[in-house]
Amino acid sequence: MSEDQGHKKPQLARNYDRAAWFYEASSTIFSLGQIQASKRDQLQFMKPGDNVLYLGVGAGEDALLAARTGAKVTCVDISQGMLDRLQLKLEKENLEIELICQSAFDHDRTEHYDICATNYFLNVFRPDDMARMLNHAATLVRPGGKFLIADVAVPQGNPLARAFTFLYLKSAMLSFWLIGLVPLHENYDYPALFADANLTLEHVELFRLAKFGPVAYQSIVGRKL
Ligand SMILES: C[S@@+](CC[C@H](N)C(=O)[O-])C[C@H]1O[C@@H](n2cnc3c(N)ncnc32)[C@H](O)[C@@H]1O
Numbered sequence: 001m002s003e004d005q006g007h008k009k010p011q012l013a014r015n016y017d018r019a020a021w022f023y024e025a026s027s028t029i030f031s032l033g034q035i036q037a038s039k040r041d042q043l044q045f046m047k048p049g050d051n052v053l054y055l056g057v058g059a060g061e062d063a064l065l066a067a068r069t070g071a072k073v074t075c076v077d078i079s080q081g082m083l084d085r086l087q088l089k090l091e092k093e094n095l096e097i098e099l100i101c102q103s104a105f106d107h108d109r110t111e112h113y114d115i116c117a118t119n120y121f122l123n124v125f126r127p128d129d130m131a132r133m134l135n136h137a138a139t140l141v142r143p144g145g146k147f148l149i150a151d152v153a154v155p156q157g158n159p160l161a162r163a164f165t166f167l168y169l170k171s172a173m174l175s176f177w178l179i180g181l182v183p184l185h186e187n188y189d190y191p192a193l194f195a196d197a198n199l200t201l202e203h204v205e206l207f208r209l210a211k212f213g214p215v216a217y218q219s220i221v222g223r224k225l
Pocket of ligand 1: 012013016024055056057058059060076077078079082102103104105118119120121124
């Protein structure tokens with residue numbers, strides 16, 4: 001299961017190991033369920049038998065949903081603690097997913113997958129590394145396949161809504177930064193990087209705080225050229 005055994009565990013992996021027990025519950029509470037809704041939106045793009053890759057899968061609530069649809073799921077994460085939590089869920093439902101503990105940068109199955117999902121993952125990188133990871137992840141998708149991103153949205157709407165979203169999302173980033181999970185950075189405009197990664201934009205769904213408040217989360221779908 002682990003491809004990185006024998007190497008010293010990076011500090012980031014240890015930080016995520018420690019956060020594994022509360023990560024999904026805290027994101028559900030903080031987003032009032034909208035983080036989960038943004039990931040659920042992706043199921044409409046999957047069909048049974050699809051080869052689906054989740055990079056930075058964490059505890060894998062989204063990968064579990066995909067496996068239930070009959071997709072063949074592979075999950076990569078640098079944190080064994082996160083993967084262990086996903087494994088427990090799989091055992092309860094008697095489902096099988098390939099779990100690989102490694103840096104996503106080391107996952108090199110070029111053009112192997114029908115779908116690659118990077119949910120709330122690209123924002124754990126500083127801008128340069130994020131662009132590098134987005135490009136790398138896109139190479140793992142076959143031509144015509146799909147590239148999925150559920151993540152926080154760039155603040156939008158009227159000035160009050162933008163200010164509120166900015167402060168709301170920054171409060172989460174600051175808390176996660178304090179425990180060593182993310183660097184401080186701007187919210188990313190992923191579609192702006194799609195052309196460089198050989199992707200075209202196909203779908204954007206926005207998710208509002210408490211369903212009627214300002215836009216805070218999004219589900220983006222790109223197609224690999
Ligand atoms: C913010 S969490 C998001 C987890 C999950 N995708 C979700 O939506 O709940 C980021 C995840 O990326 C993992 N991660 C960070 N850097 C990584 C890397 N270089 N390669 C693979 N996983 C990484 C962390 O261990 C963590 O599980």
